Each structure stands twice: as structure tokens, then as C-alpha cells.
Amino acid sequence: MSTLPRRRFVAALAAAPWLTQAARAAHPEPRVLSFAHLHTGERLELEYARGADYLPDALAAVNHLLRDFRNGEVGTMDPALLDLLYTLHGRLGSRRPFEIISGYRSPATNRMLHERSSGVASGSLHMSGRAIDVRLADVPLERVRDAALGLGGGGVGYYAASNFVHVDTGRVRRW
Numbered sequence: 711m712s713t714l715p716r717r718r719f720v721a722a723l724a725a726a727p728w729l730t731q732a733a734r735a736a737h738p739e740p741r742v743l744s745f746a747h748l749h750t751g752e753r754l755e756l757e758y759a760r761g762a763d764y765l766p767d768a769l770a771a772v773n774h775l776l777r778d779f780r781n782g783e784v785g786t787m788d789p790a791l792l793d794l795l796y797t798l799h800g801r802l803g804s805r806r807p808f809e810i811i812s813g814y815r816s817p818a819t820n821r822m823l824h825e826r827s828s829g830v831a832s833g834s835l836h837m838s839g840r841a842i843d844v845r846l847a848d849v850p851l852e853r854v855r856d857a858a859l860g861l862g863g864g865g866v867g868y869y870a871a872s873n874f875v876h877v878d879t880g881r882v883r884r885w
């Protein structure tokens with residue numbers, strides 16, 4: 711359903727070299743992410759992957775940071791989502807951590823939010839650790855959105871009133 715011209719679509723894929731294990735292995739430099747969680751106040755900066763290998767202890771720390779802050783339930787974040795964030799951060803040239811509005815969401819929390827707001831999908835990818843809501847203090851929100859769309863790595867939702875962009879590793883789509 712992409713409306714991008716084909717040439718641009720191919721360029722977007724080439725710019726996100728994290729799609730296959732072989733492609734990751736060809737980029738041996740450490741991949742580092744930093745986060746600042748807006749609800750818990752917790753911060754984390756760490757190398758989470760190197761080449762084809764994701765670092766299990768780092769993934770566990772990320773899972774803990776991005777837990778459902780409403781009830782403490784820890785989910786499993788999709789490593790491909792971390793690669794998407796890493797690529798996005800590099801593209802934008804940001805020097806600040808990703809500010810986290812929402813990472814993993816337990817089914818109970820998602821149900822509660824869905825009942826309160828039409829903007830929360832009942833089958834949200836937040837429940838499978840494949841979605842995250844973020845902003846960057848040093849990049850305008852529209853630029854974050856546009857760069858995420860340019861990556862073609864999954865869904866991109868723009869929430870101007872709440873000042874965050876949703877990115878996920880599901881089907882390529884936008885709202």
C-alpha cells in the first residue's frame with residue numbers, strides 16, 4: 711500500500727541494512743541506543759547489538775526499561791524495532807536519547823486504554839513488543855515522522871497533539 715515511487719522505496723530498503731542476518735553481519739560496528747523514559751524517569755544507554763548478534767543482557771535491560779509502566783509487566787521487545795530506532799536516530803543526526811512515551815503494553819493495560827480512547831487499537835503491536843511511541847528533544851516531530859516513513863520499516867503514526875511518533879515493525883502503513 712506504499713504510495714512511494716518504486717525508486718524511493720528501493721532506496722529506503724537499502725538505507726536500513728538490518729533486514730537480514732547476513733546484512734547485519736556486514737555491519738560489525740557496535741549499535742548503541744539511549745532512552746529516557748518519560749513516565750518512570752529511568753534512563754538507559756547501551757550497546758544492544760554488534761553485527762549479526764544481539765546482546766542478550768542488553769535486550770533484557772531494554773525489555774525492563776520498556777516494560778508496561780502501569781503494572782510493571784515486562785514484555786519482549788522486537789530486536790528489529792531497536793534496529794529501526796537505531797537507524798532512525800542516525801538518519802536524524804540526533805544527539806539526544808529517545809524519549810519514551812510507551813513501549814510494551816500488557817493486554818490488560820491495552821484493553822483499558824482502548825476503552826478510553828479510539829486512538830488505541832485493540833490488537834495493538836505494543837502488546838507484542840513491536841511498537842514504541844517516541845520523540846526526540848532536538849528534532850522537530852514532523853522530521854521524526856518523515857524519516858520514519860522514509861525507512862519503510864513498518865507502521866508510522868503521527869500524534870502531534872500528544873507530541874510523539876509511533877513506530878512499529880508491522881506492515882508498512884501510516885496514520
Ligand SMILES: [Zn+2]
Pocket residue numbers: 812836841842843876877
Ligand atoms: Zn503506539
